[in-house]
Amino acid sequence: MASPSSSLAFLSDLRAKYGDVAEYETAFGQVHFFNRPEHIAAVFDHDALQRTELVTLVLGKGLLSSDGAYWRKQRKLMQPEFTRLRSEEFAGLVTHSTQELLRTWGPLMGTGESVDIAPAMTELTLEVIVAALFSVELKREGPGLVETITVLIEGLGARAGMTFNQPLKVTPEENRAFKGALADVDAFCLGVIAKRRRAMAAGDEVPRDLLGILMTGSDEPLTDKELRDEVLTMLISGHETTALILSWAWALLAENPDVERDLHKEVDTLLEGRAPTLKDMPQLELTQRILEESMRLYPPVWFIARKAIADVHIGEHLVPKGDTALICTYLAHRHEEFWPDPDRFDPNRFVPEAVRVRPRGAYFPFAAGRHTCLGQKLAMVEGALILAQLAQSVRVRPLGDPFAEIDPAITLRPKRGMQATLEPRTGIRPSV
Numbered sequence: 001m002a003s004p005s006s007s008l009a010f011l012s013d014l015r016a017k018y019g020d021v022a023e024y025e026t027a028f029g030q031v032h033f034f035n036r037p038e039h040i041a042a043v044f045d046h047d048a049l050q051r052t053e054l055v056t057l058v059l060g061k062g063l064l065s066s067d068g069a070y071w072r073k074q075r076k077l078m079q080p081e082f083t084r085l086r087s088e089e090f091a092g093l094v095t096h097s098t099q100e101l102l103r104t105w106g107p108l109m110g111t112g113e114s115v116d117i118a119p120a121m122t123e124l125t126l127e128v129i130v131a132a133l134f135s136v137e138l139k140r141e142g143p144g145l146v147e148t149i150t151v152l153i154e155g156l157g158a159r160a161g162m163t164f165n166q167p168l169k170v171t172p173e174e175n176r177a178f179k180g181a182l183a184d185v186d187a188f189c190l191g192v193i194a195k196r197r198r199a200m201a202a203g204d205e206v207p208r209d210l211l212g213i214l215m216t217g218s219d220e221p222l223t224d225k226e227l228r229d230e231v232l233t234m235l236i237s238g239h240e241t242t243a244l245i246l247s248w249a250w251a252l253l254a255e256n257p258d259v260e261r262d263l264h265k266e267v268d269t270l271l272e273g274r275a276p277t278l279k280d281m282p283q284l285e286l287t288q289r290i291l292e293e294s295m296r297l298y299p300p301v302w303f304i305a306r307k308a309i310a311d312v313h314i315g316e317h318l319v320p321k322g323d324t325a326l327i328c329t330y331l332a333h334r335h336e337e338f339w340p341d342p343d344r345f346d347p348n349r350f351v352p353e354a355v356r357v358r359p360r361g362a363y364f365p366f367a368a369g370r371h372t373c374l375g376q377k378l379a380m381v382e383g384a385l386i387l388a389q390l391a392q393s394v395r396v397r398p399l400g401d402p403f404a405e406i407d408p409a410i411t412l413r414p415k416r417g418m419q420a421t422l423e424p425r426t427g428i429r430p431s432v
């Protein structure tokens with residue numbers, strides 16, 4: 001699946017030529033590229049290595065694009081809600097939406113008709129996240145949002161290429177579409193905020209969700225712009241990545257029928273046709289290991305950049321103030337010294353005994369240090385419930401050869417989607 005693409009090929013060549021620490025120059029200044037676990041952990045841990053401005057173009061000053069005192073205050077405000085969210089109520093939301101997807105897939109199963117798995121996963125995870133965080137029903141209040149967000153993510157991806165000395169190839173039409181998508185998504189977020197303000201002013205009973213916490217939980221109330229930045233940050237960071245781990249997992253399972261068979265055994269024995277719940281998580285062991293191994297091979301966030309706000313030493317290497325420290329999750333997750341036979345799909349790499357002895361900084365799909373993903377546990381619950389529930393009733397059979405090709409833009413997406421047919425699994429059919 002891993003065909004070389006320009007940004008990734010650039011970094012891969014650099015590493016092959018210069019080893020685990022390399023430097024290169026870009027239009028934005030010098031970039032220091034680190035590949036060893038101890039260096040990667042040090043980059044994540046250093047207070048003077050801070051977020052770059054790459055995603056501020058879309059996300060403004062939300063949690064994913066800010067740093068320092070403002071970021072700390074916002075993270076403290078939102079963190080407890082993410083613990084509260086990991087509940088049976090959330091699990092029910094996930095399995096209900098998954099059941100709806102199975103219902104729409106029903107007439108296609110066994111017909112040989114082609115389905116693109118990638119946008120199906122995106123729509124599903126977007127539906128879950130807007131309902132869980134903002135109590136919004138996507139189909140009613142945000143039709144077309146998936147396509148709009150895709151334009152934004154692709155636009156950011158085109159611009160991200162400059163970090164790897166790739167020419168900026170954005171046509172005037174693409175630029176217009178990007179600006180239009182930004183305006184549409186702004187209108188959606190501001191609409192959600194305005195509706196909630198009206199409900200609160202009218203004294204209506206309002207849902208207890210992340211939006212409510214953002215609007216009322218701060219000593220100094222957030223402005224509409226600040227709220228918009230946080231809502232959009234959660235919208236984008238809260239679904240695309242989870243959708244990607246699921247898409248890549250389907251692709252890997254299709255290539256590894258023995259693992260697929262073991263997955264079927266796990267879900268059939270444990271669930272016997274019912275929908276999974278939060279209580280099943282400890283028993284969905286292989287299901288979770290499949291997701292972990294998928295994120296090793298195809299980490300949705302495939303690179304992370306940090307700007308030095310002071311001179312910083314990473315091991316012996318100096319990153320002068322103003323320069324950028326870069327980590328490529330995709331390449332680090334395939335480092336031969338820490339991952340024998342690195343390109344092979346093997347979920348057993350994540351049995352507890354193996355995880356215990358692996359150095360910190362060898363595996364970090366959710367980053368590490370102070371900016372560790374806020375949605376990490378939520379994403380693992382959501383991903384495992386969806387994979388288990390779908391795997392009970394359907395086999396995804398790839399149509400293309402290759403089924404999927406990587407497109408490392410701002411996230412690691414499948415180029416041209418993932419066309420497949422759906423085969424019903426005989427015997428057990430889940431019901432919610």
Ligand code: HEM
Pocket residue numbers: 063064075129233234237238239241242245299300301304305364365366367370371372373374375376378379
């Ligand atoms: C498999 C799914 C996911 C992956 C692989 C992932 C990955 C990441 C990574 C690598 C970062 C660090 C980015 C950086 O520091 O520059 C991050 C941060 C973040 N993620 Fe996730 N994420 C996932 C799911 C989610 C979900 C479901 C949510 C929310 C509902 C979420 C919300 C966030 C937020 C708010 C941050 C910023 C944290 C901070 O700086 O304090 N993510 N994520």
